[in-house]
Amino acid sequence: MAVEVRIPTILRQYTGGAKTVEGTGDTLSELIDDLEARHPGLRERLLDNGSLRRFVNVYVNDEDVRFLGAEKTQLSDGDSVTVLPAVAGGSSR
Amino acid sequence: MRYASLLDSLGRTPLVGLPKLSPSPQVRLWAKLEDRNPTGSVKDRPALRMIEAAEADGRLTPGATILEPTSGNTGISLAMAAKLKGYQLVCVMPENTSIERRQLLSMWGVRIISSPAAGGSNEAVRVAKGLAEQNPDWVMLYQYGNPANAQAHYETTGPELLEDLPEITHFVAGLGTTGTLMGVGRYLREKLPDVQIIAAEPRYGELVYGLRNLDEGFVPELYDETVLTSRYSVGPRDAVRRTRELLEHEGIFAGISTGAVAHAALGIAAKAVADGRRADIAFVVADAGWKYLSTGAYEGTLDDAENRLDGQLWA
Numbered sequence: 001m002a003v004e005v006r007i008p009t010i011l012r013q014y015t016g017g018a019k020t021v022e023g024t025g026d027t028l029s030e031l032i033d034d035l036e037a038r039h040p041g042l043r044e045r046l047l048d049n050g051s052l053r054r055f056v057n058v059y060v061n062d063e064d065v066r067f068l069g070a071e072k073t074q075l076s077d078g079d080s081v082t083v084l085p086a087v088a089g090g091s092s093r
Numbered sequence: 094m095r096y097a098s099l100l101d102s103l104g105r106t107p108l109v110g111l112p113k114l115s116p117s118p119q120v121r122l123w124a125k126l127e128d129r130n131p132t133g134s135v136k137d138r139p140a141l142r143m144i145e146a147a148e149a150d151g152r153l154t155p156g157a158t159i160l161e162p163t164s165g166n167t168g169i170s171l172a173m174a175a176k177l178k179g180y181q182l183v184c185v186m187p188e189n190t191s192i193e194r195r196q197l198l199s200m201w202g203v204r205i206i207s208s209p210a211a212g213g214s215n216e217a218v219r220v221a222k223g224l225a226e227q228n229p230d231w232v233m234l235y236q237y238g239n240p241a242n243a244q245a246h247y248e249t250t251g252p253e254l255l256e257d258l259p260e261i262t263h264f265v266a267g268l269g270t271t272g273t274l275m276g277v278g279r280y281l282r283e284k285l286p287d288v289q290i291i292a293a294e295p296r297y298g299e300l301v302y303g304l305r306n307l308d309e310g311f312v313p314e315l316y317d318e319t320v321l322t323s324r325y326s327v328g329p330r331d332a333v334r335r336t337r338e339l340l341e342h343e344g345i346f347a348g349i350s351t352g353a354v355a356h357a358a359l360g361i362a363a364k365a366v367a368d369g370r371r372a373d374i375a376f377v378v379a380d381a382g383w384k385y386l387s388t389g390a391y392e393g394t395l396d397d398a399e400n401r402l403d404g405q406l407w408a
Binding site: 057059062063064066067068082084 | 318324325327
C-alpha cells in the first residue's frame with residue numbers, strides 16, 4: 001500500500017533533499033515508522049511521545065488529520081499525505 | 094434599499110444558489126456574497142465592529158492612530174472606516190501581497206510598512222507587535238486576537254445564514270484570523286447542534302514556508318479548534334481551478350481564496366453524495382477578483398497561473 005508523502009523544505013535534510021517520498025502503512029503512525037526506517041530523524045521532528053507535534057500539520061488528501069483520527073488516521077493505497085509547518089490558523093494543541 | 098450612510102449599508106449580503114456546481118437536488122451549494130460589502134470584502138464586518146468596540150471602551154479617541162497587521166482586506170476596511178471617523182491608520186503588510194491592495198491602501202491615505210515575504214502573515218504580526226511596543230500611543234486592534242472580530246460574525250453573518258438557509262448542514266470559510274469560522278460556527282452550533290463547520294486553509298509555496306522553523310508556528314488567539322469539524326489545506330492550483338469554475342459555471346467573479354473555499358465545499362459535497370446524505374453547504378465568497386488580476390491567476394493555463402502564484406500571498 002503505497003502513499004506519496006510531500007516533505008516541506010525544512011525537513012528535506014532527512015530525505016536527501018527529496019520533495020516527495022513514498023511510504024507504506026495502514027495508519028499515519030505506521031507510515032511515519034516506515035519513513036523513519038529510510039529517513040532516520042524524521043519521526044522525531046513529526047512526533048512528540050507518539051503524538052503529532054504542535055506546530056506540524058499533516059494532511060491526507062488535503063484534509064487535516066487532527067479531524068480524522070490524528071496518528072491513527074487510516075490510509076489507503078494512492079492517498080496523498082502532505083506535511084507542513086503550521087502558519088496562521090495552526091492547531092491550538 | 095436606502096441607508097443613512099455607507100457604513101450603515103454593511104452586511105445583509107445575498108446568499109445565492111449554485112445550480113450548475115451543486116451535484117444533485119439533495120446536495121446543494123450556496124455562496125454568501127461578502128464582496129457586496131462597502132469596501133468589497135467580508136472584512137468590513139470585523140473591521141467596523143473592532144473600531145466600535147475600541148471606541149466604546151475608550152481605547153480609541155478622536156485623532157488616534159490605528160495599527161494593524163493585514164495582508165490587505167482588513168486594512169482596506171479599516172482605512173475606509175478610519176477615514177470617515179477621523180483616525181490615522183498604519184498597516185503592516187507582507188511585501189509579497191498584490192499591487193492592487195497596496196494601491197487601494199495608499200488611496201485611502203494609509204501608511205504601509207512592509208514585512209519580509211518569508212513567513213507571510215505571521216511575520217507581519219511579529220513586526221506589528223514590535224511597532225506597538227515602540228509606539229504605546231498607537232492602538233492595535235489586532236484582528237487575530239480581538240473578540241470583536243468573531244463577535245461581528247456571531248451577531249451578523251451567522252444569523253443571516255440561518256435566516257436565509259434554515260436547513261444548512263455545512264458551513265465553509267477560509268482560515269486566516271479564524272474570526273469568520275469562530276463567530277459563525279458558534280452561532281450556528283447553538284441553533285443547530287449537528288452543523289458541520291469546515292475551514293479551508295490556503296497552502297502556499299516554499300517561499301512562504303521555506304525559511305520557517307517548525308517550532309515557531311503562529312496560532313491566532315481567537316482560534317478554538319473545538320468549533321471546527323474539519324479542516325482542508327488547499328494549494329494554489331486547486332484554488333485557481335475552482336475560482337475559474339465559479340466564473341465559468343455560475344458567473345461569480347471571486348477572489349482566489351474563495352476558490353480554495355469552494356474546493357473544500359465541493360469535496361464535502363462529493364462525500365455527501367457518496368454517503369447518500371442530503372446536504373446544504375454554504376460557503377463564504379470573501380471578496381471579488383478585482384484585486385488579484387495582476388497575479389495572473391485569471392488568464393492562461395492552470396500551470397501558468399500556478400507558477401505565477403508561487404511565492405505570492407494569494408489569500
